[in-house]
Amino acid sequence: MGVIIVLMYAVPYTLLRDIDAWYGSFLFWTASTLVVLGIVAILSFEWKD
């Protein structure tokens, strides 16, 4: 997850900086977030009372 979060800083300012379209930073940030939230949700199922 840490790697994904670092990429959320790096990729839009490098690889995607010239892509002025929905499939650029908009899609990258949205998809990355969904992956991170999915992992968090799965890991939280280990919580026990």
Place this chain on the structure above:
Amino acid sequence: MDPLWIWTGVAIYVAVALLAAVASRSGGSGDMSDYFLGGRKMGGFVSAMSYSATTYSAFMMIGLAGLTYAGGVGALGFELLYLCGVVLILIFGPRFWRVGKTYGYVTPSEMLGHRYSSRAAGATTAIASCVFLIPYAAVQLAGVGYLLSGMSGGAISFTAGTTLAAGLALAFALIAGLRSVAWTDSLQSIIMVVSASLVVILVITQLGGLGSFFGDLAAEPGVLSVPGTGYFTFSTFLALTLPWVFFMISNPQVSQRLYTPASMRDMRRMLLGFMVFGFIYTMISVIWGLAAILEFDELSSPDQATPALLSSDLVPVPLAIIVMIGIMAAAVSTIDSIMLTLSSMVTRDVYRPAHRGATERTQLLLGRLVLPVIAGLAYWFAHLQLDLIAVLSVSASAGLLVMVPPTIGAFFWSRGTAAGVIVSVTVAGTLVLVLEYTGYLLLGQGSGVWGLIVSTALFVVVSLLTSARTQRAREFIAASRSRREPVPLPR
């Protein structure tokens, strides 16, 4: 929009919310833990709604849409990175919850004071929280002021809006503490997410559908990329995002909620609900901002993006009124939570250590008396109308970042000391205040970046130079990691 419509909507909201607040009073035991933490028996659904409403507020619906209008898609990255900061709950959620149950903490600064065996450390973090959170609450009040005046074309003044929000927040906090706050939060969250989603669907449909919407945005240079139009330089992006990534443990009105779920199962529901709401809220606010870019060439202030959109022909009047009330309620829900947290800190971490014999009843009375004082201070700040809402919010969060190293150290570094806490919070907090006041960008970086670096360095160095209470630290860390059912311990 006709002010009569707006006042009618406000009146209906006030009546329904007050009923919910009064209904929430039943079953309370009336002690400090009950008033400020809902008796540590909050269910998962109400916790999720309330946690979301506390976090996402007028800042979100007004400020984030405004930030998108001003800087384009960078605002989406900024807010989604904040949402990704929720990963911290995997580490800190269970730990906060277990030590809260074990030692009976009411506030995060009470926890730090006990963990570092120092009332002064607890009081220092409590006072620092007040210094930075009151402007943050003021930002929410200003949000309501902008919203009502913007949508009514100035017929409802900024002052009327802020007065209304301050009065409601005070009432909700006073009626039944966290219970009434959480119930009104839940009511607001549900209405908000449904009505705001409808606005997004309507606006995009009227702008020609999703393909046409993004096609038009692509024709605006820099809107869908960073640094794009130049607003979101990497330094700006870093300075804005950093405080929000740590929001969950740096902001006491949020971390205090980690003490409230009845069980870990309820905490998981809180987490899942928050993630769903956070994602939807973010997308809604950003799409509003992007739509405003297409619809309005020159707004007097970027923070007018949402009011302008809601009062435009794109949104039917009844729906716009519902959303407007939802945003106002969102601001109120953040303000009342902050007021409640600060009140508990003043009572628990500043007053009680100086008056060891104070009963729960006296503490509770003082807590209620402090609430109007905090509301008054926030009201005063709101009327200074200092800056863009989003930027001012981040400034407040930047200051709270200085609490992150002592909080992490509490759970993971038994060598951390009270002197380390006091020096790091005081010096780094002052540095943030000076940088914010002067507007100086040291080496091009924002105050939050420096606050975190200096706070971390001072906490480590001063702790190593002073002696630690390792026995207390070991007990605390063991309690935070224990897999057994937490057993309350006397302190």
